[in-house]
Each structure stands twice: as C-alpha cells, then as structure tokens.
Amino acid sequence: MRTRQWSVVTAVVLAAAAAVVGGQEHHHVVGGDRGWEVSNDIASWSAARIFSVGDTIWFTYSAAEESIAELGSREEYMSCDLSNPITMYTNGIDKIPLHREGVRYFVSGNLHSCINGLKVPITVQSQAKTRPLLLPLQADAPTAPSASTRLTTGLLRTLLLLFPILFYL
Incomplete structure (x- = not known):
C-alpha cells in the first residue's frame, strides 16, 4: 500500500510540475489524489x-x-x-498523451472492477474549443497578490525542492 501511495504522490507531483511549467498542455491524474480504484468516483472526476x-x-x-x-x-x-x-497498460503509472480529437474508452483490466464502474470515457476536444485553465477574477478595487498567486509560486518552489528527493526514495 505504501508503494501505491508513493506512486500516486509521484504522479501528482510530476503532473503538477508539468502543469505549472507546461503552458497550454494540461496533465490530468485520472481520479485525482486517490488514483484509479473502484472506491473512487472516476465519473465525477472526469465530468x-x-x-x-x-x-x-x-x-x-x-x-x-x-x-x-x-x-x-x-x-x-x-x-x-x-x-x-x-492497448493494455500494466505499469502502475501510465502516461497517455492525447494526440487527437474524439472519445477514448478506458476500463479496468479486471472484469469485476470494470463491472463495478471502474471505467472512464475521455472526450478529447481541439485546443480551440477549450476554455482557459484559470478564469480571470473581477475585483472591485486593486488588491494585494491573491492567495492563488502565492500558492502557484509556493507550489513551484516546493516542486523544485522536492523533485530531486523523489529520485532518492
């Protein structure tokens, strides 16, 4: 179980680092922090x-x-x-690039898990049809830097400090 937790943490850190540095590309960890498991509501996550x-x-x-x-x-x-x-994916951490528009269907390779809902359709849109990751907020008057600005800066610093540590674990 501990290995699975580190796998999820590693994937989330890599995805977050790529999202902060990557510009228009977004990295999505399917199921969020809990990852791909039957008890996770994958349908709500993808919606x-x-x-x-x-x-x-x-x-x-x-x-x-x-x-x-x-x-x-x-x-x-x-x-x-x-x-x-x-395709079958069996590594425990699988990176799948989305190269073209359309629907891709992913299910658990374990029939029992699939029947119990561990599956997700991924609808891939062209870049022109998508909305920006962060929508601008309106303020009544000038304000100090927002918590999200501090969070992004803090997240980037944390990722840069933690990234080498992950390879030594």
Whole structure:
C-alpha cells in the first residue's frame, strides 16, 4: 500500500510540475489524489475536466491488483468487453498523451472492477474549443497578490525542492 501511495504522490507531483511549467498542455491524474480504484468516483472526476489535444492523462494504480485497457468502441466500454483491447497498460503509472480529437474508452483490466464502474470515457476536444485553465477574477478595487498567486509560486518552489528527493526514495 505504501508503494501505491508513493506512486500516486509521484504522479501528482510530476503532473503538477508539468502543469505549472507546461503552458497550454494540461496533465490530468485520472481520479485525482486517490488514483484509479473502484472506491473512487472516476465519473465525477472526469465530468469536472476538459481534455484537449496535447494534454496527457496519467493512470496510477496498484499493478499487482489492476491494469488499464483502452477499448475501441462505446459498446465494448459499456459491456466491459475485454476480449479485443486496443492497448493494455500494466505499469502502475501510465502516461497517455492525447494526440487527437474524439472519445477514448478506458476500463479496468479486471472484469469485476470494470463491472463495478471502474471505467472512464475521455472526450478529447481541439485546443480551440477549450476554455482557459484559470478564469480571470473581477475585483472591485486593486488588491494585494491573491492567495492563488502565492500558492502557484509556493507550489513551484516546493516542486523544485522536492523533485530531486523523489529520485532518492
């Protein structure tokens, strides 16, 4: 379990670092902090996100217990038909670039988990159709730097300090 926690932490740190430095590309850790697991509400997580061409999704899970299958059709996705996957992912931390528009179907490679809802369709939009990551806020009068500005600066500093440590663990 401890290895899984470090896997999720590592993926979140890498995704956050890439998001801070990466410009228009966004990195999404599927399922957020909890990653890819049956008890996580993956559908709600994905509904709150916009995926664009050029983005990357990351799957984090226990490779001893799970795997990811990318399926070719909605029918296969709905029925958890694992007989003809496009790709199987089994590393425990999988980086998947989103290169083109359309819907991609990801399900648990464990049939029982898939039937219990561990699956997610990812609808990839062109970059022109997406909204910006941060919407501008309106203020009534000039204000001091916001907490989000301090958070972004603090996050970047923290990531730069922690990044070398992750490789020594």
